[in-house]
Amino acid sequence: TQLLEQSPQFLSIQEGENLTVYCNSSSVFSSLQWYRQEPGEGPVLLVTVVTGGEVKKLKRLTFQFGDARKDSSLHITAAQPGDTGLYLCAGLRGAAGNKLTFGGGTRVLVKP
Amino acid sequence: DADVTQTPRNRITKTGKRIMLECSQTKGHDRMYWYRQDPGLGLRLIYYSFDVKDINKGEISDGYSVSRQAQAKFSLSLESAIPNQTALYFCATSDPRAAGANVLTFGAGSRLTVL
Numbered sequence: 423t424q425l426l427e428q429s430p431q432f433l434s435i436q437e438g439e440n441l442t443v444y445c446n447s448s449s450v451f452s453s454l455q456w457y458r459q460e461p462g463e464g465p466v467l468l469v470t471v472v473t474g475g476e477v478k479k480l481k482r483l484t485f486q487f488g489d490a491r492k493d494s495s496l497h498i499t500a501a502q503p504g505d506t507g508l509y510l511c512a513g514l515r516g517a518a519g520n521k522l523t524f525g526g527g528t529r530v531l532v533k534p
Numbered sequence: 535d536a537d538v539t540q541t542p543r544n545r546i547t548k549t550g551k552r553i554m555l556e557c558s559q560t561k562g563h564d565r566m567y568w569y570r571q572d573p574g575l576g577l578r579l580i581y582y583s584f585d586v587k588d589i590n591k592g593e594i595s596d597g598y599s600v601s602r603q604a605q606a607k608f609s610l611s612l613e614s615a616i617p618n619q620t621a622l623y624f625c626a627t628s629d630p631r632a633a634g635a636n637v638l639t640f641g642a643g644s645r646l647t648v649l
Contacts, residue, residue, distance in 0.1 A: 431574060455637065464538070464624050464640025465577070507570055510576055521592070522636060523571075524576035 426451060426513055426525035434531040438500050443528045445511035446493045452514050454487055454494045455522065459508040468496075501532045537561045539583040540625050540641035548649050553612040555644045557625030565630060567638065568600060570590075571622040580623075583608055584630075615648045622646075 429444045445454070453472040457465035469478050471487035471494060478485045482505075484497040498505055508529050512522040538559045547553055556565065564585050567576040579592030581600040589600060598617060599611045612619055622645050626638040 426576075428576075453636075457638075463642050464626070465638070466640070467637050468638065512577075512638075521579060521582065522638065524578070526574050526576045 425523045426511055428525035428528050430528060431504075431526065432529045432531075434533065435501055437502055437532055441498050441501055441530065443496045443509050443511075443530070444493070445495065445513075447513065449470050449513070449515065450490065450491050450507050452491070454491075454514070455512045456485055456494070456496055457510040457512065459510060459527075460506075465508075465510055497501060498530075501530075503532050503534050506532050507531060536642065537639055538625055538627055538641035540623075540644045542644060543642065544645045546647045546649065547615055551615050551648075553615050553646065555610045555623055555646070555648055556624075556630065557608045557610070557641060558584060558606050559608075559625075559627045559639075560606070561627055561629070561639060562605070563627035563629045563639070564605065565628045566602065567626045567628070568598075568608070568610045569624045570594060571624060571643070572602045580610065612648075614621060615646075617648045 427446050435461055455470045456468045459465040469485045474489045474491045476487045482499045486495045508527045510527045511525040541556050542572050567582045568580040571577050578594050580598050582594055583602045586602050601609050622643050624643050625641045628638050
């Protein structure tokens with residue numbers, strides 16, 4: 423069992439539809455990051471959330487950190503083919519010596 | 535040029551062979567990491583180094599070793615490769631002094647296949 427569980431593992435939608443990816447844990451994190459990874463490349467940071475209940479928007483992407491800082495979600499509005507990729511959440515726990523723990527990833531495919 | 539460069543990008547080898555994956559960075563970051571990526575398992579930490587004289591095991595260090603030759607260089611070795619080490623390997627850096635401390639900058643990855 424992973425410390426951070428992402429769901430769903432795979433999501434295929436049509437262009438223009440909305441989607442939500444979840445990142446859940448039973449542990450508390452001091453902050454949580456979301457990365458997107460495209461084929462042949464390394465993950466690239468999208469956002470960091472640090473405060474319980476925090477909501478951040480990045481164009482059509484909305485990120486939320488749970489009040490208890492144990493979970494997070496990523497919502498994409500009107501998805502486009504360019505949103506296709508692997509989305510990874512990663513949590514930072516102070517007791518872990520400032521190392522990130524990654525979720526298993528959600529692979530998103532947006533069809534034109 | 536990329537901020538974090540990994541070589542080789544692809545490597546096919548046989549069981550028992552010694553393999554070295556190299557990583558160099560131009561960001562001037564003190565912290566460097568090696569991760570392994572397997573489908574559905576996300577990224578798992580193999581080793582990390584917070585400065586040239588500091589080497590630490592991650593969650594899956596067995597079968598791997600590392601060398602921090604300079605601030606900019608961090609290599610990962612498989613002394614005797616086995617098939618279950620077939621994976622995509624990523625090097626990453628971070629700057630603890632930055633506002634976004636612990637934000638990782640990744641290389642493009644090294645795909646290793648052990649036959």
